[in-house]
Amino acid sequence: MKLNLKIWRQKNKDSKGKVHDYELDGVEEDMSFLEMLDFLNNKLLNEGQEPVAFDHDCREGICGSCSLFINGVAHGPERGTTTCQLHMRKFKDGETVYVEPFRAKAFPVIKDLIVDRSSFDRIQQAGAYISVNTSGNTQDANTIPIPKHNADEAFNAATCIGCGACVASCKNSSAMLFTSAKVSQFSLLPQGQVERESRVLNMVNQMDLEGFGACTNTGACEAQCPKGISVKNIARMNREYLLASVKK
Amino acid sequence: MDNGLKMFSINELAEFLNVSKKTIRRHIASGKIESTKVGGVHRISMNSINSFLNINKDIAQVDANINKELLRKALTNDAHKKNLFPFESRVPEGKMEDKWNNHKRKINLVSPANKRLIDVIVVGTGLAGASASATLAELGYNVKSFCFQDSSRRAHSIAAQGGINAAKNYQGDGDSVYRLFYDTVKGGDYRSREANVHRLAEVSTNIIDQCVAQGVPFARDYGGLLDNRSFGGVLVSRTFYAKGQTGQQLLLGAYSAMNRQVNRGKIKMYARHEMLELVIVGGKARGIIARNLITGKLERHSAHAVVIASGGYGNVFFLSTNAMGSNVTAAWKIHKKGAYFANPCFTQIHPTCIPVSGENQSKLTLMSESLRNDGRIWVPKKKEDVKKILEKKLKPTDIDESDRDYYLERRYPAFGNLVPRDVASRAAKERCDAGYGVNKTGEAVYLDFQSAILRYGKEQAYSKGLDVKNNSLVEKLGKEIIKQKYGNLFEMYEKITDENPYETPMMIYPAVHYTMGGVWVDYNLMTTVPGCYAIGEANFSDHGANRLGASALMQGLADGYFVLPYTIGDYLSSDIRTGKISIDTKEFEIAEKEALRKLSFFIDNKGSKPVDYFHKKLGRIMWDKCGMSRNKLELKDAILEIKKLKKDFYKNVFVPGELYDYNEELAKAGRVADFIELGELFARDALEREESCGGHFREEHQTKEGEALRDDENFNFVSAWEFKGSESNPMLHKEKLIFDSVELKSRSYK
Numbered sequence: 001m002k003l004n005l006k007i008w009r010q011k012n013k014d015s016k017g018k019v020h021d022y023e024l025d026g027v028e029e030d031m032s033f034l035e036m037l038d039f040l041n042n043k044l045l046n047e048g049q050e051p052v053a054f055d056h057d058c059r060e061g062i063c064g065s066c067s068l069f070i071n072g073v074a075h076g077p078e079r080g081t082t083t084c085q086l087h088m089r090k091f092k093d094g095e096t097v098y099v100e101p102f103r104a105k106a107f108p109v110i111k112d113l114i115v116d117r118s119s120f121d122r123i124q125q126a127g128a129y130i131s132v133n134t135s136g137n138t139q140d141a142n143t144i145p146i147p148k149h150n151a152d153e154a155f156n157a158a159t160c161i162g163c164g165a166c167v168a169s170c171k172n173s174s175a176m177l178f179t180s181a182k183v184s185q186f187s188l189l190p191q192g193q194v195e196r197e198s199r200v201l202n203m204v205n206q207m208d209l210e211g212f213g214a215c216t217n218t219g220a221c222e223a224q225c226p227k228g229i230s231v232k233n234i235a236r237m238n239r240e241y242l243l244a245s246v247k248k
Numbered sequence: 249m250d251n252g253l254k255m256f257s258i259n260e261l262a263e264f265l266n267v268s269k270k271t272i273r274r275h276i277a278s279g280k281i282e283s284t285k286v287g288g289v290h291r292i293s294m295n296s297i298n299s300f301l302n303i304n305k306d307i308a309q310v311d312a313n314i315n316k317e318l319l320r321k322a323l324t325n326d327a328h329k330k331n332l333f334p335f336e337s338r339v340p341e342g343k344m345e346d347k348w349n350n351h352k353r354k355i356n357l358v359s360p361a362n363k364r365l366i367d368v369i370v371v372g373t374g375l376a377g378a379s380a381s382a383t384l385a386e387l388g389y390n391v392k393s394f395c396f397q398d399s400s401r402r403a404h405s406i407a408a409q410g411g412i413n414a415a416k417n418y419q420g421d422g423d424s425v426y427r428l429f430y431d432t433v434k435g436g437d438y439r440s441r442e443a444n445v446h447r448l449a450e451v452s453t454n455i456i457d458q459c460v461a462q463g464v465p466f467a468r469d470y471g472g473l474l475d476n477r478s479f480g481g482v483l484v485s486r487t488f489y490a491k492g493q494t495g496q497q498l499l500l501g502a503y504s505a506m507n508r509q510v511n512r513g514k515i516k517m518y519a520r521h522e523m524l525e526l527v528i529v530g531g532k533a534r535g536i537i538a539r540n541l542i543t544g545k546l547e548r549h550s551a552h553a554v555v556i557a558s559g560g561y562g563n564v565f566f567l568s569t570n571a572m573g574s575n576v577t578a579a580w581k582i583h584k585k586g587a588y589f590a591n592p593c594f595t596q597i598h599p600t601c602i603p604v605s606g607e608n609q610s611k612l613t614l615m616s617e618s619l620r621n622d623g624r625i626w627v628p629k630k631k632e633d634v635k636k637i638l639e640k641k642l643k644p645t646d647i648d649e650s651d652r653d654y655y656l657e658r659r660y661p662a663f664g665n666l667v668p669r670d671v672a673s674r675a676a677k678e679r680c681d682a683g684y685g686v687n688k689t690g691e692a693v694y695l696d697f698q699s700a701i702l703r704y705g706k707e708q709a710y711s712k713g714l715d716v717k718n719n720s721l722v723e724k725l726g727k728e729i730i731k732q733k734y735g736n737l738f739e740m741y742e743k744i745t746d747e748n749p750y751e752t753p754m755m756i757y758p759a760v761h762y763t764m765g766g767v768w769v770d771y772n773l774m775t776t777v778p779g780c781y782a783i784g785e786a787n788f789s790d791h792g793a794n795r796l797g798a799s800a801l802m803q804g805l806a807d808g809y810f811v812l813p814y815t816i817g818d819y820l821s822s823d824i825r826t827g828k829i830s831i832d833t834k835e836f837e838i839a840e841k842e843a844l845r846k847l848s849f850f851i852d853n854k855g856s857k858p859v860d861y862f863h864k865k866l867g868r869i870m871w872d873k874c875g876m877s878r879n880k881l882e883l884k885d886a887i888l889e890i891k892k893l894k895k896d897f898y899k900n901v902f903v904p905g906e907l908y909d910y911n912e913e914l915a916k917a918g919r920v921a922d923f924i925e926l927g928e929l930f931a932r933d934a935l936e937r938e939e940s941c942g943g944h945f946r947e948e949h950q951t952k953e954g955e956a957l958r959d960d961e962n963f964n965f966v967s968a969w970e971f972k973g974s975e976s977n978p979m980l981h982k983e984k985l986i987f988d989s990v991e992l993k994s995r996s997y998k
């Protein structure tokens with residue numbers, strides 16, 4: 001099939017970018033969206049031009065490297081799917097497809113479709129851990145049974161891949177879903193109790209410092225999260241935060 | 249005359265240096281000698297000749313230093329006098345079960361106050377690198393960690409699906425440290441170092457304790473205790489898991505441990521950085537040259553020791569289940585600086601991957617081995633059924649039980665669908681080569697969940713007091729259980745293939761997945777370059793010729809949490825008075841120039857073909873001639889073809905853009921250059937190993953039934969290759985393997 005691609009090109013963080021038009025023929029249904037971009041890049045390279053830069057690594061929907069705003073939707077039209085897992089059979093012959101980077105103040109563009117998401121790492125560094133050293137004589141893993149339901153809920157929250165779709169989809173560029181997923185995981189586990197309060201305070205504080213916006217409960221983040229992370233986590237984090245602030 | 253201005257022709261220069269014209273041309277082509285073209289004729293300035301001679305001299309000096317150190321080691325070693333392996337494996341004395349504890353007791357320690365004076369570089373933030381970085385920092389060392397992704401959390405380990413082994417025996421099914429040790433040695437077809445494997449089995453239990461303490465949400469049963477599943481090649485349930493995302497959960501655990509240390513200022517994280525050279529000072533690894541992938545700038549980083557945790561090199565095949573960026577560069581660069589490379593041809597081809605669908609495919613997707621717990625593998629018994637399936641006149645579900653060939657259950661009744669990976673992969677290839685492949689390429693077999701769906705459905709109906717004879721109800725209940733266990737894998741399959749695996753069997757075929765070979769290390773995980781260590785998939789040590797499922801995660805975390813942080817102290821204890829390592833030295837300058845020269849070459853090259861063109865070609869050669877089965881003729885051919893490809897690559901590769909800028913093509917070019925060199929060594933290693941063992945199947949060496957035929961008399965060794973310069977052949981050293989605790993037997997899963 002043939003596509004009219006409208007792709008954001010930007011040399012570096014200081015330059016101004018703009019949308020470029022590419023006509024691409026010979027796209028196959030079995031290609032993933034990123035393979036379609038590979039295909040375009042191969043064509044550009046054969047013409048001696050610079051390829052379109054985009055982030056990617058695992059191409060299995062798990063590393064969280066890939067991003068892209070496709071026709072105005074983070075990770076494109078298929079729900080619960082990362083861009084690397086999106087296949088061209090979801091598009092029509094002759095369709096016009098807009099491809100842009102994830103946009104947010106806290107995600108500056110590095111080049112073309114690549115953005116800087118290191119703000120996410122800094123939120124995690126502020127408190128997303130349990131302070132336990134590797135000693136080799138930690139207590140046996142089965143000493144504390146954890147109710148299956150809590151373990152499963154903690155797991156569900158922990159499946160966040162840190163791609164940033166929640167931020168890109170939110171009109172306020174809020175990072176609440178991302179931050180709350182981690183806060184929830186630890187608050188649901190017995191191991192996470194000791195640092196429960198300092199964790200939520202520090203992480204939320206860092207989130208604000210990075211310039212992410214406030215949450216106004218639009219739910220866009222959950223709708224466009226490729227891993228279906230639930231907004232229940234945000235409610236849980238709000239509770240945790242309130243409790244911790246009161247106790248402070 | 250001003251020497252700086254005199255220009256030489258190729259003829260004059262050849263005469264002046266007393267070498268052939270060809271040599272000069274080659275150096276010009278490779279960028280070692282800079283030349284300007286005047287009227288289409290090469291002109292070389294005295295300055296560029298000087299810098300060429302100088303660089304070479306400096307490099308020769310550094311090489312001489314390395315060699316001196318190697319020689320010193322070799323001479324202090326009795327083995328050398330007997331003309332054996334020139335390096336000690338440093339396996340401690342004593343009974344197998346006491347070795348590690350004795351060793352830990354005797355190892356030199358660095359006091360907490362002194363650790364603060366010592367810097368360690370860790371290249372890689374996968375399970376091995378992240379766990380090592382975190383633990384080293386906890387102990388008090390100053391750690392600098394590097395990864396090429398935009399965050400350490402995205403390392404390739406994140407994609408591991410199925411699980412991690414540990415000898416906890418929570419299921420009470422007779423598991424023990426010894427059994428895990430034995431299974432791993434046997435699974436590896438008796439080509440691993442016994443003492444390393446035993447240590448791995450010993451620390452495996454600590455890993456689970458550690459991860460749970462960090463908040464890793466493993467799967468649990470209704471009693472709240474940890475659940476287990478089975479993996480191939482074993483008869484117990486010892487695999488811990490977090491649905492199909494075990495690697496993700498373990499890596500995020502290690503990432504959180506790293507974050508804690510970043511927050512304390514003990515780890516400095518360099519994401520989007522790629523190591524391009526190792527720096528050796530006075531015979532010891534003292535730093536690296538890394539390229540900042542955003543600005544393109546080269547940076548010098550010094551440390552008292554360098555740990556390579558850069559993962560495996562499966563992408564030498566182009567198509568593999570590895571992440572797109574996984575590469576051999578870090579391992580290859582240290583190899584070229586003196587680290588031996590062990591068993592490069594030992595590759596794991598995983599039996600259950602989604603088959604190749606088209607020309608533009610960029611990678612292959614694994615369907616976790618855990619699926620073989622419940623999935624049954626088959627092809628039709630009759631060729632006419634195969635034909636009808638291809639013509640879409642028949643669906644797999646239409647084929648009668650009696651017309652299906654469950655070939656693994658038929659050939660290996662004891663282990664059935666859970667035979668080790670190498671065995672399962674070869675059996676699939678055998679059926680497909682015989683014409684029973686079930687997709688248009690002829691390279692696919694079925695993985696069928698129908699029996700499991702019915703079995704689980706009946707169990708559920710029974711325990712809920714519902715009608716066991718109601719087929720649609722039973723199926724519905726069964727599918728729910730399958731969904732709970734493998735939901736995300738089924739979803740992934742459907743996204744890629746557009747087929748619903750709850751309704752029709754999956755189609756699968758073997759694909760490159762893991763590399764058992766890697767940098768040679770001693771018992772302390774140190775390479776043959778003093779102060780340079782290799783951990784995780786990057787080293788060769790624990791899996792022999794075939795890795796068992798769920799053992800890579802175990803090894804990565806064992807190396808990083810429980811082994812390296814202690815064994816490295818033995819070496820660093822002599823460094824407490826060294827002080828900071830300066831980066832303003834000749835050695836750093838030369839290494840930086842080397843890296844720069846290679847990068848500039850690609851930017852300046854006037855080729856026309858993109859990097860991927862060459863990578864795909866290399867992959868084709870590797871898959872066709874060094875893949876699931878190998879023979880002498882084709883391996884020799886592969887070596888020649890790779891040599892040709894190398895020439896073509898340097899002549900015709902096109903890299904757009906600029907050096908000091910974000911430039912993915914440039915990064916890829918460097919990686920493919922190293923893959924090409926590794927590919928040649930790989931083929932050479934496969935050629936030399938005149939036996940079949942594990943993943944290495946030589947057609948000349950098989951039993952009548954087509955099973956692998958090992959040759960313990962002549963090949964019971966680790967092949968450790970020494971780099972001898974790009975103009976000469978590498979040298980093979982053999983580390984003899986000694987089996988004290990396990991009897992050398994032929995492997996049988998029948």
Ligand SMILES: Cc1cc2nc3c(=O)[nH]c(=O)nc-3n(C[C@H](O)[C@H](O)[C@H](O)COP(=O)(O)OP(=O)(O)OC[C@H]3O[C@@H](n4cnc5c(N)ncnc54)[C@H](O)[C@@H]3O)c2cc1C
Nearest residue numbers: 372373374375376396405410411523559784785798800801
């Ligand atoms: C799809 C899939 C599923 C798997 N499932 C399982 C499983 O269920 N159980 C199991 O035990 N094993 C599994 N494995 C194998 C296992 O995941 C890997 O062997 C293991 O994760 C490797 O970990 P590592 O830390 O050695 O390297 P990696 O995780 O590969 O990390 C390499 C790191 O090195 C960095 N790096 C590389 N080169 C450079 C450089 N030049 N400069 C700077 N940084 C560099 C990368 O950025 C990365 O951080 C699976 C593998 C695949 C492909």
Ligand code: FES
Nearest residue numbers: 059062064066084
């Ligand atoms: S590339 Fe890893 S999630 Fe898409």
